[in-house]
Amino acid sequence: MTMNKSQVKGEKHVLSSILPAFQRNLRIAGTLLSVYYAYMVEYRAELLLWVLSGSLPIILMGLWVEAARSGQFGLTSVDFARYFLAAFIARQFTVVWVIWEFEREIVEGRLSFRLLQPLNPIWHHFASHAAERLARLPFAFGLIVLFFLLYPQAFWLPSPTTLALFMVVIILAFALRFLMQYTLAMFAFWIERASALEQFWFLFYLFLSGLVAPLEVFPPLVREIVLWTPFPYLIYFPASLLVGLPVNLGKSLLVIVIWTVLFFLAYRWLWRRGLRQYSGMGA
């Protein structure tokens, strides 16, 4: 390598400013995660109940397993059982409630304290959600074991590559779902009950994400349209990947990335305008 002195000096300079910043961010992330993890583990009973309240895929599993015994749906009973178990898992990892917290922070004016910190408040919420995933893991795992004990025919082990891919996809799905709701949460700057928006939005999520049925049983035209919306990538896509149903990997990843970028831009825009609107009610 031939480099003159000033170049070397310059690089050192850049490095010496990037590295501490990186270390600092890493430290902040670590602290936030461990604090929120400790907080979440305090409420173990509550956490277990949240896990149980996501029982919808299990209920629908019963319906479809029964239906596939006599009807022609293109999937067997065991396929349905596996699919809905995977949907249950995907749901556990992508549950988001940030809009209710953000709304309360705005209405009670508590956002003001967060704004004083040299850290974008989104990271607090993101860390608390991520830590909750970790705290939830043992309960969800217990339920999966219970499921296989009750229904051993459905047992399967995904290959390590599938599992690794699933982990990547589920993180992307969680990020998308989080950004989606956080974008809607920005409307709390203007209206008092932004969560009403989420309740409406949730309907689309509920019926189009693959929570009530795998997209295989949708009418073909509906399926084509739905696959361009962000919803099926939150449940259907990760779940299908895990159980080995055919998916278009490239296109799916592309759609996820496009929607994530769109929601990110919308969030940034609304956040800047919202801060100008924010009056710090009550604080």
Place this chain on the structure above:
Amino acid sequence: MGRYWQVLTLFWTTAIAAELEYRVNFLLAALSSLGGLAGSLFGLFLFYQNDYTFAGWSWEQALVVLGVFTLLQGFSSTFLAPNLNRIVRHIQQGTLDFVLLKPINSQFWLSTHTLSPWGFPDLVFGLIVIFYAGMRLGLHARDYLLSLVPILFGSLILYSLWFILGATSIWFVKIYNVTEVLRGLLEAGRFPMVAYPTAYRFFFTFVVPVAFLTTVPAEVILGRGEMGWTLGAGGLAIALLFASRAFWQFALRFYTSASS
């Protein structure tokens, strides 16, 4: 009795007056329940698209179940959710003291204090679905009237279960989401019981009695209700109602008041 009636009208007129301040919310609620209904119809349609039917339930008959479910959903978001979800907050903040001091039954106060018109659209849409399916099937007025009995029983069962779960927050303060578990399981009521495998049917009849909430009333509307099931629903409703009362009295002995 007369006094309770008078108090009830007062509660509800003030609640409606207060909620009418938020008319846009009401519009949103109406839109949401319309969307929810469209989604439920879509979900049901997925089963019926390829000549498959739930054993003994044609499309219209399954619609009746969905109608009863929507009706109950409206009932719970009008009367149950706004009141019973508040019990937790009363306990957490110690304001239950003020309720207990009032010269009126505390369970009555907690269960009826407010009502939210947000559930009205669901009530209306539920009735529309039932009557639409009923017209297609040519049902009799007598059966509609008769079905009021199991629907009443179903509402009482739902109320009692919800109240009992809410009352457990006397011990476990931060447990309000136990009612979310109940709500999640109630989703099973969208479909007639025969659509489920045997183990599910057992669970939804004897553990969480969803069968009595929607399938039993729907059978009566269709004019093929069996006396035994309706009687069972009645027995269960009365037993649970008394249980909720006894449980509340028992729970209050452990109430230690949070702030005073």
